[in-house]
Amino acid sequence: MNNQKSKLSYGYNITYLQPKALQAAGFGHLADQPFIFDSSPGYARLPNQFLIDRALGIWDPKGRRSSRNPMPPSRVSMRNFARSLCNALEWAEARDVDLITADYSTVLIGRYQQEMLKGIWSAENRPLKANTVNPRVQIALEFQMWAADKGLREPFHVPTVTRTFIAGSHKNSRSHEAKSVESRLGKAKVNKRLLSFPAISEIEEWRQRVQERPIVGPTDSLVADLILNTAIRREEAACWRVDTLPLDLNDWRIVNPEEPDEHQSVLVAIKYGTKGRQYGVDEHGDKIGPEGTIHVPLWLAHRLHAYRNKERLAALKQKVKRGKTVAAQQRLQQHAVHLFLHPQTGDRYTGDQIYTFWSRVQGPPHWSPHLGRDWWSCRYLEERMKQHAELIQRVLRMPNITSEHPMVLALRDTAQTVIQMEIRPQLRHASSRTTEIYLEWLFAKMRVPLTMTRQWAELDEDKASDEEAGE
Numbered sequence: 001m002n003n004q005k006s007k008l009s010y011g012y013n014i015t016y017l018q019p020k021a022l023q024a025a026g027f028g029h030l031a032d033q034p035f036i037f038d039s040s041p042g043y044a045r046l047p048n049q050f051l052i053d054r055a056l057g058i059w060d061p062k063g064r065r066s067s068r069n070p071m072p073p074s075r076v077s078m079r080n081f082a083r084s085l086c087n088a089l090e091w092a093e094a095r096d097v098d099l100i101t102a103d104y105s106t107v108l109i110g111r112y113q114q115e116m117l118k119g120i121w122s123a124e125n126r127p128l129k130a131n132t133v134n135p136r137v138q139i140a141l142e143f144q145m146w147a148a149d150k151g152l153r154e155p156f157h158v159p160t161v162t163r164t165f166i167a168g169s170h171k172n173s174r175s176h177e178a179k180s181v182e183s184r185l186g187k188a189k190v191n192k193r194l195l196s197f198p199a200i201s202e203i204e205e206w207r208q209r210v211q212e213r214p215i216v217g218p219t220d221s222l223v224a225d226l227i228l229n230t231a232i233r234r235e236e237a238a239c240w241r242v243d244t245l246p247l248d249l250n251d252w253r254i255v256n257p258e259e260p261d262e263h264q265s266v267l268v269a270i271k272y273g274t275k276g277r278q279y280g281v282d283e284h285g286d287k288i289g290p291e292g293t294i295h296v297p298l299w300l301a302h303r304l305h306a307y308r309n310k311e312r313l314a315a316l317k318q319k320v321k322r323g324k325t326v327a328a329q330q331r332l333q334q335h336a337v338h339l340f341l342h343p344q345t346g347d348r349y350t351g352d353q354i355y356t357f358w359s360r361v362q363g364p365p366h367w368s369p370h371l372g373r374d375w376w377s378c379r380y381l382e383e384r385m386k387q388h389a390e391l392i393q394r395v396l397r398m399p400n401i402t403s404e405h406p407m408v409l410a411l412r413d414t415a416q417t418v419i420q421m422e423i424r425p426q427l428r429h430a431s432s433r434t435t436e437i438y439l440e441w442l443f444a445k446m447r448v449p450l451t452m453t454r455q456w457a458e459l460d461e462d463k464a465s466d467e468e469a470g471e
Contacts (some may be wrong), residue, residue: 233273
């Protein structure tokens, strides 16, 4: 058994068993499954059976055993479920509460949730944010629902409320329709995220420091530039393959060849490490997620092409040298499918390593790969809106203009069209709440009054517990 414990210090701990041992015992399908051991320590039988049923799609909170879920949660989601459940189990043990039979309103909401929000139940005695609290309460509730379906407790009712929101589509920004979603009552309110970015000069100074790092600087800065100029996630950058950008330049799909070179972009399909449903794990350990198509600036595509034909080959030689025989060296070369390799070892970059180098070099406050993704989105929106300078200036010149003025509505619709038709397809899996955040950033920067509705965000808050994953 491989005792890989969660980084979170719980009395209940997460363990992953050795894949070979599971395979030999006929349980190879549980190779990536987290298991919980209690504070005794001992195997937590019921929590683990719940996690196994969730992982295999035998049970989920929507189907409630009426049908098997053909698309079970991803391994990242399962890890997050296990962490949240560990927290709830330890709290219940510390408070002498039976988590399976605990009342939703008085115990899960009135005590467990309130103690987290007040900082009574937190590692540093600080109030926890709603987006941390809600998934923990949700998984505890799902554990109870599973137990009820298994006959381990009496059936119970979860109070809910139905909310209506306006849904849009990145395929048609004008096709709005009203939809409804059912949400459980008692959820902690998520504070609205507000965006602010460092000055361009600060980002450039940070990037220069990354570039100047000994040995790894050129590769690190290329990874950073890929994120900042395409808005991909760090895990997607880590999973980027040698042939993600076609090896032959003749196979590059340039969408706007009539434009000057500096404005041209190449269409690239990515599916490894993408956020969303997990369709499998490949032989290299990468999640196979929903496939999406992104635009890569042509100038950046040429840099990636030059890297894989020079610096990457030099890094790969370092890895191949480890092989004791020709056959072993050939295997090492064949299994090196990722584009970004460490210059000294030839090992692939990981998402955690990308975050580490990003934050290791002293940069602006709160600067992270994820904020870099938002930075691309807002910069793109701002540049596209410059094409509508006349409309913007007319709005700004009008005194005491209201958010419902036809010109403000026209400006909002124009910005929303850019977000829906151009930014969201590039981001993939972007929520309606993100659309609202980008609009608010733009209008705050322009100092245009705008009252945004929270309706679009409500769906995403309710879906968070179903799609909880790491990013």
